[in-house]
Amino acid sequence: MWSDWKAADAAADAGLAAVLAxxxxxxxxxxxxxxxxxxxxxxxxxxWPESLDRNSRALDLFTEADAEEFNGANPAAWNLGIASTALGDWSAARSAWVAYGLDKFRAEAGPIDVDCGMAPVRLNPDQPSLPHQVLFSAGNTEVVWCWRRSPAHAVIASVPLPESGHRFRDTVLHDGEPKGTRRLDGQEVSVFDELGRLEESGLPTWQAQVVGATSDDVQALSNLFGQRGLGLDDWSGIRLMCSKCSHGAPQDGHDHIPTTADDTKRLGLAGHESDLGEVIETWLAARQGIDVRNLELLW
Structure with a gap:
C-alpha cells in the first residue's frame, strides 16, 4: 500500500493518495x-482540521526510536503548530510548540503574539514543497519582510506590490522549511513560503514619485511613517530575480533587471490618505529641494 501511495505521489494523483492514506x-x-x-x-x-487531528495522533505515538530517526525533533509537532495556527486554536498551537522544544510558549495562554524577529516570506509561492501541495495564490510571487509573531505566522512589514494581492499588515500563515535566504543587518536569514492568509488589514496601497530625496531622507520619512503605524517601501530598489536566486541566496552580478538609479524614487505607501498627507507635510517642512509628485491610490 505504501508503494502504491508513492506511485500516486509520482503520478500527481491526489485523490488516490488520499484514499490510500x-x-x-x-x-x-x-x-x-x-x-x-x-x-x-x-x-x-x-x-487544516484533518492535519490537526492526524498530527495530534502522531504526536501521541512518538517514541524514542522515532526521535532517533528525526535527530530528537518531532516534525509532527511543528506541523501540528501550523495547523492549529491556521485554525486559531492557540491552546493546541502552544502545546505543539512546547512539544517541539520551544518552551517559551509554555506558561502563557490565549492568542500567540510574540516578537520572533524579522523574516522574509514568499507570498504566493511558485514551487511546491510537498507532493499534491495546493499553493496559496492571491497574485504574483513576491518576497516581503514580515514581523514574525509565532513560529508559523507573521505580519507583513513591507508594502507589497498590488500585483501580489497582499497589503501592508496582512497576517499570513507560513511554512517552517527554509526556501532561500536574504540578508538582514549583515546576516543570512531564511525565507519561508506563505501557506495562506489569516487576516487582511484592508489598508490602502499608494505610490508616489519623489524627486530630490536622498536615502537618508527616505529613511527619515519611513521612521515617521512607522511611528504612526503606516507603511513605506522604496519600490525603486526592488530587484526582480530569477527563480534560482529567489529560492537560494541572491547572487551579486547575476543578470537581473537593474534597480532604478536616477534622482526619482518610486515609493510604495500604505495607510489612509489623511494620515499619509499629514506625515508627508511634516517631513517636507524640515527639508528643501524635495518634490513629491503623483500620490496615487493603487488599491
Missing amino acids: SELLELTPKSYYSWFQAGLLSKAVGN
Missing part, C-alpha cells in the same frame, strides 16, 4: 510514521 491508517493505527505522513498530505492540500 486513510486505508494505511486503518491498517497501522499505532504507527507514528503513518499518521505523520498522512498529516503531511492533509497539510499539502490545506485541510
Whole structure:
C-alpha cells in the first residue's frame, strides 16, 4: 500500500493518495510514521482540521526510536503548530510548540503574539514543497519582510506590490522549511513560503514619485511613517530575480533587471490618505529641494 501511495505521489494523483492514506491508517493505527505522513498530505492540500487531528495522533505515538530517526525533533509537532495556527486554536498551537522544544510558549495562554524577529516570506509561492501541495495564490510571487509573531505566522512589514494581492499588515500563515535566504543587518536569514492568509488589514496601497530625496531622507520619512503605524517601501530598489536566486541566496552580478538609479524614487505607501498627507507635510517642512509628485491610490 505504501508503494502504491508513492506511485500516486509520482503520478500527481491526489485523490488516490488520499484514499490510500486513510486505508494505511486503518491498517497501522499505532504507527507514528503513518499518521505523520498522512498529516503531511492533509497539510499539502490545506485541510487544516484533518492535519490537526492526524498530527495530534502522531504526536501521541512518538517514541524514542522515532526521535532517533528525526535527530530528537518531532516534525509532527511543528506541523501540528501550523495547523492549529491556521485554525486559531492557540491552546493546541502552544502545546505543539512546547512539544517541539520551544518552551517559551509554555506558561502563557490565549492568542500567540510574540516578537520572533524579522523574516522574509514568499507570498504566493511558485514551487511546491510537498507532493499534491495546493499553493496559496492571491497574485504574483513576491518576497516581503514580515514581523514574525509565532513560529508559523507573521505580519507583513513591507508594502507589497498590488500585483501580489497582499497589503501592508496582512497576517499570513507560513511554512517552517527554509526556501532561500536574504540578508538582514549583515546576516543570512531564511525565507519561508506563505501557506495562506489569516487576516487582511484592508489598508490602502499608494505610490508616489519623489524627486530630490536622498536615502537618508527616505529613511527619515519611513521612521515617521512607522511611528504612526503606516507603511513605506522604496519600490525603486526592488530587484526582480530569477527563480534560482529567489529560492537560494541572491547572487551579486547575476543578470537581473537593474534597480532604478536616477534622482526619482518610486515609493510604495500604505495607510489612509489623511494620515499619509499629514506625515508627508511634516517631513517636507524640515527639508528643501524635495518634490513629491503623483500620490496615487493603487488599491
